Amino acid sequence: MLVQLDHVRKTYGSFTLELNMQIPENQIIGLIGANGAGKSTTFKLMLGLIRPDQGSVEIFGRNAADLGAEEKQEIGAVFSDSGFSEYLKVQQLIPVMSRFYPDFQEKEFRERCERFQIPLNKQIKEFSTGMKAKLNVFLALSHGSRLLLLDEPTAGLDVVAREEILDLLREYMEIPGRSIVISSHISGDLEHFCDDLYMIYEGKIVLHEETDRILEEYGFLKVSDQEYEALDKEYLLRVRKEPFGYSYLTDQKNYYLENHPGIVVEKGSVDEVISMLVKGERL
Numbered sequence: 001m002l003v004q005l006d007h008v009r010k011t012y013g014s015f016t017l018e019l020n021m022q023i024p025e026n027q028i029i030g031l032i033g034a035n036g037a038g039k040s041t042t043f044k045l046m047l048g049l050i051r052p053d054q055g056s057v058e059i060f061g062r063n064a065a066d067l068g069a070e071e072k073q074e075i076g077a078v079f080s081d082s083g084f085s086e087y088l089k090v091q092q093l094i095p096v097m098s099r100f101y102p103d104f105q106e107k108e109f110r111e112r113c114e115r116f117q118i119p120l121n122k123q124i125k126e127f128s129t130g131m132k133a134k135l136n137v138f139l140a141l142s143h144g145s146r147l148l149l150l151d152e153p154t155a156g157l158d159v160v161a162r163e164e165i166l167d168l169l170r171e172y173m174e175i176p177g178r179s180i181v182i183s184s185h186i187s188g189d190l191e192h193f194c195d196d197l198y199m200i201y202e203g204k205i206v207l208h209e210e211t212d213r214i215l216e217e218y219g220f221l222k223v224s225d226q227e228y229e230a231l232d233k234e235y236l237l238r239v240r241k242e243p244f245g246y247s248y249l250t251d252q253k254n255y256y257l258e259n260h261p262g263i264v265v266e267k268g269s270v271d272e273v274i275s276m277l278v279k280g281e282r283l
């Protein structure tokens with residue numbers, strides 16, 4: 001296991017984050033949550049930048065707060081703030097990176113900057129949002145890490161720039177043993193990219209599921225009161241009143257398609273599933 005968060009609790013005033021999370025090798029794990037849900041706090045816990053009030057955070061089998069310099073080299077991180085002064089030029093970052101990371105792949109980094117038109121001799125403060133985002137990802141990718149922790153790396157990007165970054169990350173995953181944890185407040189950004197999704201709502205995980213299962217097995221049954229009476233209720237998770245009757249969320253859509261052929265079953269997007277889990281009524 002690359003990362004393990006076991007019964008973690010972290011409280012800031014009235015906000016409490018509660019987490020159980022496992023990041024195995026060879027996985028792209030998505031963290032979806034609205035502003036303030038706790039995504040950045042989760043990444044800070046994983047990096048050992050803050051300590052949990054309760055529970056344990058392990059990276060590569062060691063307590064995250066006790067990670068040595070060598071193990072830190074194996075993590076590539078992107079935060080909304082790169083940590084570098086924006087008055088620097090990319091040219092000036094190169095010696096800093098080389099000193100900090102013995103495995104810094106300067107040639108590859110320079111090639112990437114050239115391919116994506118990131119100028120080396122311009123101050124970062126003059127870059128567009130997309131250029132800054134790409135630079136941050138290139139830096140995280142540049143030192144042979146086996147774990148990437150990416151907090152909203154595609155925030156504010158247009159579709160083309162987002163896809164370029166996701167393609168680079170797919171390329172990164174071609175070497176076995178690596179994993180990525182990536183967050184977004186837009187589930188559509190991640191639903192076709194991640195193997196596994198965690199949804200965080202107000203500090204709690206409301207859903208942890210393989211992406212394929214969400215897309216293939218979760219669905220909405222649209223039923224009238226009479227149809228509901230005849231339904232097998234075992235796999236219904238939430239309900240919401242609708243103008244025509246009721247909408248029920250299930251995580252066994254195919255069971256209802258096979259056993260209740262007359263019922264309308266709609267496939268929901270990840271956003272609709274989350275919204276129902278958070279706002280729908282429990283049965």
Ligand SMILES: Nc1ncnc2c1ncn2[C@@H]1O[C@H](COP(=O)(O)OP(=O)(O)OP(=O)(O)O)[C@@H](O)[C@H]1O
Binds near residue numbers: 015034040041185
């Ligand atoms: N150092 C801190 N001191 C006090 N409160 C904090 C601190 N860091 C985070 N919080 C609070 O914890 C909650 C979660 O914040 P966090 O930054 O983890 O959310 P997020 O999901 O990353 O949101 P965003 O998408 O806006 O970045 C917020 O209510 C925030 O105000």
